[in-house]
Amino acid sequence: MTRYETLADEIEAAVQRGVFGAGERVLSVRRASRQYGVSIKTVLHAYALLESRGVIESRPQSGYFVRGRANGHAPGGAAGPAAAGSGNPGSAGGSGARRAAKPPPAAPTPAPAQVDVSRLVLSTLRNIRVQDAVPLGSPYPDPSLYPWRRINQYANAIARRHASWNLIDDLPPGNPELIRQIARRYAENGAPVDPDEIVVTVGATEAINLSLQAVAKPGDTVAVESPTYYAMLHAIERLGMRAIEVPTHPALGIDLDALARVVARQKIAACMVMPNFQNPLGFQMPDERKAQLVELLGAREIPVIENDVYQELYFGDTRPSTLKRFDTRGLVLHCASFSKSLSASYRIGWAMPGRFRAQVEKLKFLNTLTTPSVPQVALADYLRHDGYDRHLRRLRRFYRQQARLMSAMVLRFFPAGTQVSEPQGGYVLWVELPARIDSMRLYEAALARGVTIGPGYMFSMRNDFHHFIRLNYSYPWTSQTEAALKMLGELVASMA
């Protein structure tokens, strides 16, 4: 145990003993530093860890408080009682504070944990930023792989072309030339779309949020994969809906029989899936299953939100098909972005919302008015003039190699009983550890050693993935990567 972990445990123990009650302020950072004889940095680190465990929260200009009772107003649907319910149909989500349970070290299997998913994810991302850790836990691709400089050159050229820029030109649905370029990509990949259906958004995150809001309302139940990409859970949580998790096969995708039983048994307002290179599993759903999924839901008029952000990062010969292709009813809301294939920092995504297009366009207008113009036009110019296909071919080849390398290294360094996914695209590996490993404990221990991982808790409201982790293999392989994996393997062995 490092110094800050010890301190965090001491303070958590004090909270559990009631020394600091729910809603009460804990020691100021300065005072804790004096009192425990540690550095300010160690205290901050310990408090960050306690925040990620859901024990305390920081309030601006006020300090750190024990979670449990909000003072004054309850945030609307954002956290606490209104958050997405548990995966068990019929059972209400827990109210009040949630925390990542830290099982007693001696226990043979981890205790059930309830986790505030978005808090955990944000805390994980922060730790990557602040600590300059080996970013195995990052959800984002290595930015150095992307043609950032080229795209900015197009942005520069725009500045020379135009003396000014009129916001009105790029009101929703978005810049017309960018929309045309997006439609052209689909057509070139043998899946023509109607450009008039496209609404440009601030990344796929906004596209998913708007799509969900267009088809479901607070209190509704939404079916998701299990494990699922946490942005799906975020959207559900934020809009005050409830998630029901459907078992998902690591190679075939969402279990259609299980889904059929769910929709037969209860009212499902929408289904959110990632049929291509799902994060974290990495599968590519076979075409016939995509068709079956669309038919199963379509027969009941259930809209399906298709998150296809990894569409360009396939390891096979051609871009995989989409659910959209099989949709005859206008019920598929297809969401994607350039963030994984071209530029994450430009934040350009889009939705093709089928029959819900008018609602999504209106919600876009209400949510952020319009997507920034210059990034839209710069990407349109890049797509029209530059070597996007060449860039993508290189990127796919690199990721395919990295996937193999990372799998081999994990299997080499981790103890027996470890299993890995077989990604068909994208840049993340899903690793199953021996069942008694708690991924939050592993996360904390690894963080203390300068390595981040994605704990399985991020991908489910349930406890099924407590012993899974997600690893990012987009960063070029270095001796540091190898040392990080070796260290992780040793940690797992010591915990097993």
Add this chain to the structure above:
Amino acid sequence: MTRYETLADEIEAAVQRGVFGAGERVLSVRRASRQYGVSIKTVLHAYALLESRGVIESRPQSGYFVRGRANGHAPGGAAGPAAAGSGNPGSAGGSGARRAAKPPPAAPTPAPAQVDVSRLVLSTLRNIRVQDAVPLGSPYPDPSLYPWRRINQYANAIARRHASWNLIDDLPPGNPELIRQIARRYAENGAPVDPDEIVVTVGATEAINLSLQAVAKPGDTVAVESPTYYAMLHAIERLGMRAIEVPTHPALGIDLDALARVVARQKIAACMVMPNFQNPLGFQMPDERKAQLVELLGAREIPVIENDVYQELYFGDTRPSTLKRFDTRGLVLHCASFSKSLSASYRIGWAMPGRFRAQVEKLKFLNTLTTPSVPQVALADYLRHDGYDRHLRRLRRFYRQQARLMSAMVLRFFPAGTQVSEPQGGYVLWVELPARIDSMRLYEAALARGVTIGPGYMFSMRNDFHHFIRLNYSYPWTSQTEAALKMLGELVASMA
């Protein structure tokens, strides 16, 4: 009446006679063109007008349908029954389709109208874009007045400085240097703020949305000014809350006595105001009234969302104070942006949410993940190095002159009984017409003559402002502007 107005009236009459029932498809554009012997363009124009009246709606790949019954799913909280309630406390918002009532021409006073505010606003903006009309109805400043080229040069320099850009660096709360620059502006204006409180957003639109969601939940009642800036009504509508409108004095701001009665009588979850250069009224709320407002609401622990987007566009000697300055309880959520002072197309805004900072930051993360990096850094560089103050001094001088000019011209060309606001900042004039004028009819007639105006219906859920219009004076004065005002004056005289 122009050709397309006649056609629109004919089709509307057919709808009212039940020739086309609610939810049914009206004639395709091509067929209507043949059937009525008019051009495709005339049909499109007529259908756009019918859309703005709320009579029909377009559905992608399907055509135009009579509004009234959604097919399949009802959008969650975005429109229809879940939308913001009427201004009368206790009365439920109307369900189903809403339309801008078009009173019979002979009637002495206009009939009450219920308007889908966001539909009207979006339709107005579209007409500005498509028709290249004189943009008196535009809510945006003339983009040629802003240092767009300079800011883009900073964006270019960023491309040279960095080989790549890491999304993680600019996760919420936002780019640290931009946050520092924003805080510096407040300090220079004698109103120091805590940089740690600032959360960067996609324009003030997102800041307002996130702030409202942080403090209130669906079904809650929110107090707004009357008339109010429609983005406030949009946020309330989108989140499924109810608005209660409080009378607002054209020079002093929201009526504190009326507000006191409202909060004494019923539970108010939040109050949304624009104390400086309110859109559309243009007033600057006096300091003592700002303090009283904060105290009145603070005593009941009611959060107040302060929209301060025009803060830099004052006509007086110094930047006016904010509600934030008088807030000792952390209950003021201050929202602002660079869209009115520096660059609308960069979409950079911010929130300072007081004690709700943690919730707003989390909601930002859930809503759009992060604000695009390059615009953040480019604006930070501009603010650090360039002549922002010089630009603003020029802009303020210009707007002050334009305000005088526009007022004088309206009073000269419009019939007796017309009154105008006295803006203390910003770039819009609020014009009261003789009471029997319906601003939607004026809007349509002006649009047919190539001029847009902002009809009073956009600024209220009630009917109080049916005879008001908002005019944008940010565009340099030309003979075309003068001709447009003269034409408007004649239209008003003929309608009065």
